[in-house]
Amino acid sequence: MVVTSPVHIEAELLARRRHADHLFELEFRVNRAVAGARPGQFVMLGPIGELALDPFLCRPFSIYRADGEKLSLLVAVVGRGTRLLLEIEPPARLGMLGPLGNGFRVPAAAREIVLVAGGLGVAPLAFLAERLARQGRSVLLVVGVRSAAGLPPLRWLVERGVQVEVASEDGSRGRRGTAIDVLGRLLAGRQLPADSTYLAGCGPRAMLQALHRLTKQRGWQVEVSLENRMACGTGACLGCTLQLAGGENARVCREGPVFAAGEVFL
Amino acid sequence: MSGQPDMRVRLGRLELDNPVMVASGTFGFGREYEQLVAIERLGAIVTKGLSLQPRPGNPAPRIAETPAGLLNSIGLENPGLQVFLDDKLPWLRRQRPAVVVNIFGTTVDEYARLAARLDAAEGVDALEVNISCPNVERGGLTFGADAGAAAEVAAAVRSATGKPVLVKLTPNVTDIVAIARRVAACGVDGLVLINTLRGMAIDIHSGRPRLGNVIGGLSGPAIRPVAVRAVYEVAQALDVPLVGCGGICGWQDAVEFMLAGARAVQIGSATFRRPGTAVEILPGIEKFLRQTGRSSVGELCGALETGD
Numbered sequence A: 001m002v003v004t005s006p007v008h009i010e011a012e013l014l015a016r017r018r019h020a021d022h023l024f025e026l027e028f029r030v031n032r033a034v035a036g037a038r039p040g041q042f043v044m045l046g047p048i049g050e051l052a053l054d055p056f057l058c059r060p061f062s063i064y065r066a067d068g069e070k071l072s073l074l075v076a077v078v079g080r081g082t083r084l085l086l087e088i089e090p091p092a093r094l095g096m097l098g099p100l101g102n103g104f105r106v107p108a109a110a111r112e113i114v115l116v117a118g119g120l121g122v123a124p125l126a127f128l129a130e131r132l133a134r135q136g137r138s139v140l141l142v143v144g145v146r147s148a149a150g151l152p153p154l155r156w157l158v159e160r161g162v163q164v165e166v167a168s169e170d171g172s173r174g175r176r177g178t179a180i181d182v183l184g185r186l187l188a189g190r191q192l193p194a195d196s197t198y199l200a201g202c203g204p205r206a207m208l209q210a211l212h213r214l215t216k217q218r219g220w221q222v223e224v225s226l227e228n229r230m231a232c233g234t235g236a237c238l239g240c241t242l243q244l245a246g247g248e249n250a251r252v253c254r255e256g257p258v259f260a261a262g263e264v265f266l
Numbered sequence B: 001m002s003g004q005p006d007m008r009v010r011l012g013r014l015e016l017d018n019p020v021m022v023a024s025g026t027f028g029f030g031r032e033y034e035q036l037v038a039i040e041r042l043g044a045i046v047t048k049g050l051s052l053q054p055r056p057g058n059p060a061p062r063i064a065e066t067p068a069g070l071l072n073s074i075g076l077e078n079p080g081l082q083v084f085l086d087d088k089l090p091w092l093r094r095q096r097p098a099v100v101v102n103i104f105g106t107t108v109d110e111y112a113r114l115a116a117r118l119d120a121a122e123g124v125d126a127l128e129v130n131i132s133c134p135n136v137e138r139g140g141l142t143f144g145a146d147a148g149a150a151a152e153v154a155a156a157v158r159s160a161t162g163k164p165v166l167v168k169l170t171p172n173v174t175d176i177v178a179i180a181r182r183v184a185a186c187g188v189d190g191l192v193l194i195n196t197l198r199g200m201a202i203d204i205h206s207g208r209p210r211l212g213n214v215i216g217g218l219s220g221p222a223i224r225p226v227a228v229r230a231v232y233e234v235a236q237a238l239d240v241p242l243v244g245c246g247g248i249c250g251w252q253d254a255v256e257f258m259l260a261g262a263r264a265v266q267i268g269s270a271t272f273r274r275p276g277t278a279v280e281i282l283p284g285i286e287k288f289l290r291q292t293g294r295s296s297v298g299e300l301c302g303a304l305e306t307g308d
């Protein structure tokens, strides 16, 4: 596996597009080192307001799209940092550290590829789906949201050949239910071979746990992408350490954010 | 004034190419920043706190951002002495900066044993004794907050090693000078001021503490005035070399600590915002020295004027 080493750059914010009420895409000009990221890797963005000391820390965001020297993030307004970030008018410059973390490891032999996103978890999985589709591999992306209002654009993925299934809890778009409900229905009765089936999930922890429960008896390779509070993003501060199912420690920013589901959940 | 100012500093028997170090726990074992920071330009690398045996650390969440800083409750997670010697030190020893190993024990004897083992380790230039971690139940603050216990640890480490010894003090005390005095009397090479301040933050929506360990250590610019005051008070009272630490983000902050009485400084949390902070500070200090007609960084130390 080729892992690009991270760099710290001044990224140029080129555009800010509103996709939904609280959901924006930020497009940056970066450099080839950062844009050479693998799906599942992330960046630390900030500080937000170079001279302002509050917010103090950078914010981790998954890479949503990367091409040439451009890179996009899908950012939801959560708290003060993201609110201030989304008030920044392009063009502007922001510190960016990346690419960080390990990224998804889709086996070359995988023929059945299913990606399951809950909410903002769609960001890294859209990137992965697009890359796999570009290689001519068939991909199913299940995107779960509370309601249609929380959906990012997905048509660009469909145009590239990704099969997209939307699940909304209120039934306002696609199939009614959670991403896991819909996944369960899609998988029911299908005999996917153990050695060539790959699943990846990104979303709330409870969703990832449900994904593990649904799939653990099947022998498929299943990966999940985790989040945790981060200070450095580089493995230095041990702020993002989690205890894995086997009792050992792992840094989400370094050993992760992508883990085998069986490493994380019993 | 022409020419490059002399940036070398001396802390007891520890000599550094320049006064800027990276603080323990914020720079891992150095290699995490190998590709991101011009490591050769640092005065010293202070490692993550090391104990004899590996420690798993505290439950998540371990980080909570607060105004102009953060709380952490890492709990001294570290791989233990043997892994350090086998896997971390070989790389560190090849780097140009001095290698300062931050050590931590739960008993005086553990500190002494660690110091003795590290005394024999080639490539370790000095020890920094952490008697100030707020995030562990035994050890840490229980030593650092009591002048007698602090001196006992300092004396034990001092006699266990011939290497330079720095002792890192906690601000979580009423009279830091009293503790500094007792520790300095043990013949250590310098004091590092300060470790984090005990703090707490609550998520009002969940009604839960924002740290898994409930209470943590506050760092970042929020604590800088406390740290500058600590350096000033100790510098006024004692002759021991001081290293200032707490919230330094730019060269101006480093100069502030030096004026208060620090010979060297450590950069901690600011590295999280900008990995290159520590090395980027150096040219700023040099320029300030030239502009103020000083030929060496040592001239800043304690140059504070408090009269009219």
Ligand SMILES: Cc1cc2nc3c(=O)[nH]c(=O)nc-3n(C[C@H](O)[C@H](O)[C@H](O)COP(=O)(O)OP(=O)(O)OC[C@H]3O[C@@H](n4cnc5c(N)ncnc54)[C@H](O)[C@@H]3O)c2cc1C
Pocket (backbone or CB within 6 Å): A042, A055, A057, A058, A059, A060, A061, A062, A063, A073, A074, A075, A076, A077, A078, A079, A080, A081, A082, A083, A120, A123, A124, A226, A227, A228, A229, A230, A257, B064, B065
């Ligand atoms: C590997 C990784 C990838 C991520 N990818 C995305 C993404 O693609 N799009 C997106 O919108 N968000 C993503 N997040 C979550 C994003 O980092 C948080 O929403 C953001 O940090 C919130 O900042 P705030 O100041 O608005 O919130 P506040 O709650 O005010 O933040 C306070 C502190 O908590 C931290 N924090 C809050 N929520 C989270 C969280 N969920 N994960 C980690 N730290 C958090 C903040 O960084 C900050 O230090 C990702 C997180 C991680 C760890």
Ligand SMILES: Cc1cc2nc3c(=O)[nH]c(=O)nc-3n(C[C@H](O)[C@H](O)[C@H](O)COP(=O)(O)O)c2cc1C
Pocket (backbone or CB within 6 Å): A231, A237, A238, A239, B023, B024, B025, B026, B048, B049, B050, B072, B074, B076, B102, B130, B133, B168, B194, B195, B196, B218, B219, B220, B221, B223, B245, B246, B247, B248, B266, B267, B268, B269, B270
């Ligand atoms: C995440 C984190 C981990 C730390 N770990 C240690 C440690 O292992 N040993 C120690 O002596 N100090 C530790 N510290 C304290 C710092 O070295 C420093 O004294 C403190 O953070 C104040 O400096 P700053 O404001 O520049 O960060 C840690 C601080 C942080 C933020």
Ligand code: FES
Pocket (backbone or CB within 6 Å): A229, A230, A231, A232, A233, A234, A235, A236, A237, A238, A239, A240, A241, A251, A252, A253, A254
């Ligand atoms: S965020 Fe610092 S080790 Fe992961």
